[in-house]
Amino acid sequence: MIHTTLMKTLGIRHPVILAPMGGVSGGRLAAAVSNAGGLGLVGGGYGDPAWLDTELAIAAKAATQPWGVGLITWTANQQRVEQCLRYGPAAFMLSFGDPRPYARAIKAAGCALICQVQDLAGALLARDAGADIVVAQGTEAGGHGGLRSTFPLVPAVVDAVAPIPVAAAGGIADGRGLAAALMLGAQAALIGTRFYACSEALGSDEAKRRIAAGHGDETVRTRVFDIVRGYDWPAPYTGRALRNDFLQRWHEHEPELQTQAAALRDPFLSAAALGDCDTAMVWAGEAIDLIHDIPSAASLLASIVAQAESQIRQAHAALAL
Amino acid sequence: MIHTTLMKTLGIRHPVILAPMGGVSGGRLAAAVSNAGGLGLVGGGYGDPAWLDTELAIAAKAATQPWGVGLITWTANQQRVEQCLRYGPAAFMLSFGDPRPYARAIKAAGCALICQVQDLAGALLARDAGADIVVAQGTEAGGHGGLRSTFPLVPAVVDAVAPIPVAAAGGIADGRGLAAALMLGAQAALIGTRFYACSEALGSDEAKRRIAAGHGDETVRTRVFDIVRGYDWPAPYTGRALRNDFLQRWHEHEPELQTQAAALRDPFLSAAALGDCDTAMVWAGEAIDLIHDIPSAASLLASIVAQAESQIRQAHAALAL
Numbered sequence: 001m002i003h004t005t006l007m008k009t010l011g012i013r014h015p016v017i018l019a020p021m022g023g024v025s026g027g028r029l030a031a032a033v034s035n036a037g038g039l040g041l042v043g044g045g046y047g048d049p050a051w052l053d054t055e056l057a058i059a060a061k062a063a064t065q066p067w068g069v070g071l072i073t074w075t076a077n078q079q080r081v082e083q084c085l086r087y088g089p090a091a092f093m094l095s096f097g098d099p100r101p102y103a104r105a106i107k108a109a110g111c112a113l114i115c116q117v118q119d120l121a122g123a124l125l126a127r128d129a130g131a132d133i134v135v136a137q138g139t140e141a142g143g144h145g146g147l148r149s150t151f152p153l154v155p156a157v158v159d160a161v162a163p164i165p166v167a168a169a170g171g172i173a174d175g176r177g178l179a180a181a182l183m184l185g186a187q188a189a190l191i192g193t194r195f196y197a198c199s200e201a202l203g204s205d206e207a208k209r210r211i212a213a214g215h216g217d218e219t220v221r222t223r224v225f226d227i228v229r230g231y232d233w234p235a236p237y238t239g240r241a242l243r244n245d246f247l248q249r250w251h252e253h254e255p256e257l258q259t260q261a262a263a264l265r266d267p268f269l270s271a272a273a274l275g276d277c278d279t280a281m282v283w284a285g286e287a288i289d290l291i292h293d294i295p296s297a298a299s300l301l302a303s304i305v306a307q308a309e310s311q312i313r314q315a316h317a318a319l320a321l
Numbered sequence: 322m323i324h325t326t327l328m329k330t331l332g333i334r335h336p337v338i339l340a341p342m343g344g345v346s347g348g349r350l351a352a353a354v355s356n357a358g359g360l361g362l363v364g365g366g367y368g369d370p371a372w373l374d375t376e377l378a379i380a381a382k383a384a385t386q387p388w389g390v391g392l393i394t395w396t397a398n399q400q401r402v403e404q405c406l407r408y409g410p411a412a413f414m415l416s417f418g419d420p421r422p423y424a425r426a427i428k429a430a431g432c433a434l435i436c437q438v439q440d441l442a443g444a445l446l447a448r449d450a451g452a453d454i455v456v457a458q459g460t461e462a463g464g465h466g467g468l469r470s471t472f473p474l475v476p477a478v479v480d481a482v483a484p485i486p487v488a489a490a491g492g493i494a495d496g497r498g499l500a501a502a503l504m505l506g507a508q509a510a511l512i513g514t515r516f517y518a519c520s521e522a523l524g525s526d527e528a529k530r531r532i533a534a535g536h537g538d539e540t541v542r543t544r545v546f547d548i549v550r551g552y553d554w555p556a557p558y559t560g561r562a563l564r565n566d567f568l569q570r571w572h573e574h575e576p577e578l579q580t581q582a583a584a585l586r587d588p589f590l591s592a593a594a595l596g597d598c599d600t601a602m603v604w605a606g607e608a609i610d611l612i613h614d615i616p617s618a619a620s621l622l623a624s625i626v627a628q629a630e631s632q633i634r635q636a637h638a639a640l641a642l
Contacts, residue, residue, distance in 0.1 A: 151492035156610035
C-alpha cells in the first residue's frame with residue numbers, strides 16, 4: 001500500500017483523485033471513486049446551479065467516504081461556492097484563475113482547499129491562497145489546461161510550494177503514470193480522461209468509445225469549442241480534444257469562426273445534446289493511447305494502484321541485482 | 322545500481338544518455354559522460370564536416386568507454402554518416418526525420434542505432450528502420466522537438482515498439498526525473514539541458530549562467546531562431562528556447578521576420594559568435610527550474626543516479642509501512 005501525507009490530509013486510502021470534469025464527473029462517478037478509496041470530485045463546470053444540486057445530492061447520498069467538488073475559478077462566485085459547501089464536501093478544488101477570493105469560505109467550512117495550477121506562477125498564488133494541496137497540471141491533460149508539461153512542472157512545483165503536498169495531473173492513465181508521479185515528488189495523481197471512459201461517467205457512450213479507440217497523436221489544444229459555445233476563457237488556457245469534423249473545419253481558422261459563432265451556436269449545442277461526436281467536442285488527454293476499455297471506476301482504480309505498486313517493487317528488485 | 326536491457330545493449334553502467342546537442346555536446350562532454358558510466362553523444366547539428374572531425378577526434382581519443390554521435394536526420398547524407406562512422410562510435414542517434422536511408426550503413430558498422438521520435442507515428446517508423454533503441458522525446462525538451470509530452474508519450478511508445486528498449490527525453494534534469502522515466506517503462510533517460518549547464522559543455526558561460534538562473538515558465542517553442550538562421554525545419558518541429566530580447570521582438574511575428582531574415586542573418590550570427598545571449602538563442606528545456614549550478618558532467622551524472630536510486634528505495638520503503 002502506498003502511503004503519503006496528502007492521503008492523510010484527505011482521509012483517503014489510495015493516492016488517486018478524480019479530475020472534476022465538467023459534465024462528466026457527476027455524483028455517481030465521484031462517489032464511486034471515493035468509495036473505492038480515492039477522492040471523487042464532482043465537476044462543477046460553468047456552475048449551472050440545477051445540475052450542481054442534482055449531482056452534489058447524488059454524491060452526498062452515495063459516498064460513504066470523503067468526496068469533493070471542483071469549480072472553474074474564473075467562472076465561480078460566492079453564491080456558487082456556498083451552494084456547493086451546503087452538501088458537505090470534504091475537499092474543494094479550484095482551477096484556472098485566482099483562488100484567493102474563495103479560499104476563506106472553503107477553509108472555514110472545514111474543506112481541504114485543492115488548487116490546480118498550470119505553471120510556477122500559479123503555484124505561488126495557490127500557496128499564498130492557503131492551499132492544502134496543489135495540483136500541478138500539465139498541458140497533456142484533456143480539456144482545459146495551460147502550456148507547461150507534467151514531467152518538469154511537477155518537481156518544480158514540489159520544490160516551490162514545499163511543504164504543501166502536490167498532486168500530478170495530465171498524462172496519467174495507468175499505474176506506470178501513478179508510480180512516475182510519485183517519483184517526481186507528487187503524493188497523488190489526479191486523473192481525468194481515464195475515468196471519462198468509465199461506466200459511471202456521464203457523457204455519451206460514443207465519446208467513451210472514441211476515447212478507448214483514439215491515439216494521443218490525434219488530440220490537440222484548441223479554442224474552437226470555447227468560441228462556438230461563447231465561453232471567453234482567459235489566456236493561456238485552451239482545451240485538449242480529439243480531432244473530429246468540427247475541429248478539422250475550424251482549428252486554425254479561429255477569427256473566421258468568431259464571426260460566425262453566434263449563428264453556429266444553437267446547431268452546435270443541439271448536436272452536442274444528441275451526442276454527435278463528429279460535431280461536439282470529446283475532451284481527451286494525450287494519454288488515451290493507454291486506454292482500451294470502459295471498466296467500472298472501482299476496478300479501474302484498483303488496477304492503477306496495483307500496477308503502480310508493482311512498478312515500484314520491480315524497480316526496487318532490479319536495484320538489488 | 323539500476324540495471325536495464327538498454328544498458329546491456331549499449332555497454333554502459335548507468336541509464337543516462339547525453340543528448341547530442343548541436344554546438345554544445347562536443348567531444349569533451351561526450352567523453353566525460355561516457356567515462357562516468359553513461360553514454361555520451363557528440364551533437365553533429367547541421368553536419369559541419371570540420372567541426373565534426375574536430376569533436377569526433379576528441380571523443381574517440383578521450384573516451385575509454387562506449388560513446389556515440391547524433392545527427393539531425395533531415396539534414397544528414399550518406400557522406401556525413403560515413404564520416405562519423407570512421408571514428409568508431411558505439412552508438413549512432415538519428416532524430417527528426419525518416420531514419421531508414423541510413424539505418425543499414427549504421428548497423429553494418431556495428432553501431433547501436435538510436436532513433437529519437439516525437440510521436441507514435443515516428444516510433445513505428447523507427448521500429449521499421451530496425452532501431453536498437455527508441456528515444457521518446459517530449460515537447461518540454463530544450464532545442465528542437467515536437468508536440469507530444471514526455472509523460473504520456475513514453476508509455477505509449479514502450480507499448481508500441483516492444484520489445485525494443487525505450488529511453489525517455491524531455492523534461493528530465495534530476496534523479497526524480499530518471500526514476501519517473503523508469504516507472505513509465507523507459508530503460509534510460511536522455512538528458513540535454515541539464516548537461517548544457519556543465520563545465521565540459523561547449524557554449525558560452527553566459528548561456529550556462531542563464532540556464533542555471535532561468536525558469537521553465539520563461540521557455541517557449543519557436544521558429545524564430547530557425548528563420549533568422551535560414552534553416553527550413555519541417556513541421557511540426559520547433560525549438561524551445563529561453564525568452565530573450567530577440568525572441569520577444571519576433572515571436573508571433575514570424576511572417577515579418579521571414580521578409581527581413583536575409584538582412585538580419587549576419588548581425589545575428591555575429592552576435593551569436595560573441596556569446597550575446599540577448600540576441601542568440603539559448604536552447605533550454607522546461608526542466609531548468611531544477612538547474613541551479615554548473616558542475617562537472619561526472620559529478621552531475623553520479624548525483625542523478627544516486628537520487629534516482631534513493632527515490633526508488635524510499636517509495637519501496639513507504640509501501641511496506
